[in-house]
Amino acid sequence: MDRRRIYLATLILAASLCQAAPLPLWGNLPAPSHIEHSGRLDSLFAQLNLAPDYVIVLGADSTAFQAGSAAFPLLRLVQDSSGWQSRGPLLSPVCNIKNIHSLILNLPTSHYHLLIETADGFSTRITPYAALFAECDVLGISSRNGHSVMKCRRRRQFLPQMKEADYLITTNHGAAIVPREKIAHAFTRQSYYFAMDDDTLFAIQEIPQR
């Protein structure tokens, strides 16, 4: 009996070791999240109470694709000992990615977008999803069964374009005036927010030169 228990425990342990780590979700999220089990993409998002309208499936080798929500029911995420894979037999073949690094979600409401204002009054904002997308080159769009997907390759790190000037930055610890070089040095795009050193960054406003 004891031997059977030991055998069973070993089997469970081996099976759990063979499971890939949870798949991290990045993008316009209110908080860190991940997927733990295989399943259809729409169901997996529903279980997490997330309703993204677009997703980028990013492979560890930097290959990626972007798909809209209409394609989610046709996409499966499969977890095995080699990692996470996406399978969409009815979609374009670019949707089959092995060894997925992360899923990047675009929720219609972004919680941690970055406001960028120039001295002449022009303002724009960038979401974590848009920043992650900006790190990719679009290689093309392919359609199958009425669903279009965008094939991409991640090539660079995101850094907002800024000219030589002083900037007023707003973080979760308040506002401060910093030169462009300091922002370029300390800026990072995190998985679901922007950061300056260890602070969450909300706004970069160019200070007009006198």
Next chain:
Amino acid sequence: MQRIITILAIVSFFPLGAIIINDGANTHNFSYDDLLSWQRGTIETQREKKGEMCNEVWRGPYLREILKTCNITDYNTIKLVAEDNYLVRLSAEQITENNPIIAVERDGNLLKPEKIRLIVPGIRDMFWIQNIARIQLDQSTLPTMPATVYRAELALSHTPLRTSLPPFTDARGYFLNDLTLGIFPALQGDFVLIGKDGVSHTLDYATYLQRAVLVKDGNSYNLKSPSMPAGMWIKNIAYIQYFDRAIVFDAAFSNWKEVATLAGWDAMNATVEAHSPTKTKTLSASIPLNDAQWTDVEFISLP
């Protein structure tokens, strides 16, 4: 001073009238003298200039021959970009049908290097760009049919009308970003923009549209951008598409069938799913857009 030296260095390195052709892997340079040395084809055109009909005879190397020399024979579309960023796309079909030339001569007179010009008899002369700087293979492929279509006026109604649209003076309206940020997931890559008159441009957002504005003109909007030559500005903008999502300006259309025709959608069902903040309903695509049934519809989805 350093800037002036840099500009002079660039100008001397890329002489006027020189064209760079890039096929994605290789780059070919053709000087003004190279273009003069090619065998010239002749195209006679008739167009309206300042209210008068004008007949002209243009001569220059055939674009097809130039592309062939660069081993560019298998392509769908090419982009021709002028020194001032004016961009024109020509499909392989347009090139085959119209056999355009890069004109180096007009009515028997040689054109100055900065005046060499694309002549395509089959398309409007506003697209006959001059001072061509680059010719590139166009890699962009846009789906012909969007999955969701948003309504511009309703989306803009949530933003107060701007009375200052720098760098444009005396302009009221919106930054294009006021409209696009809330609808498209990312503002990167090629966007299709179509005016009510059917003039269509496919433009890279970062290059041409980052600082674009929508200037209110009665019920319609004119799209202007400081990074677009004025000739490319779009009067009465009617339609914008990126990837599988589009925006229509209601004022330019009577119904969805008209939208489908202007945007060149493959086909359109008799009904659409209409989404308002509180509910989704099925409506006939032929119901006029000014009908009360569309009042609170933010976007439609197409099967």
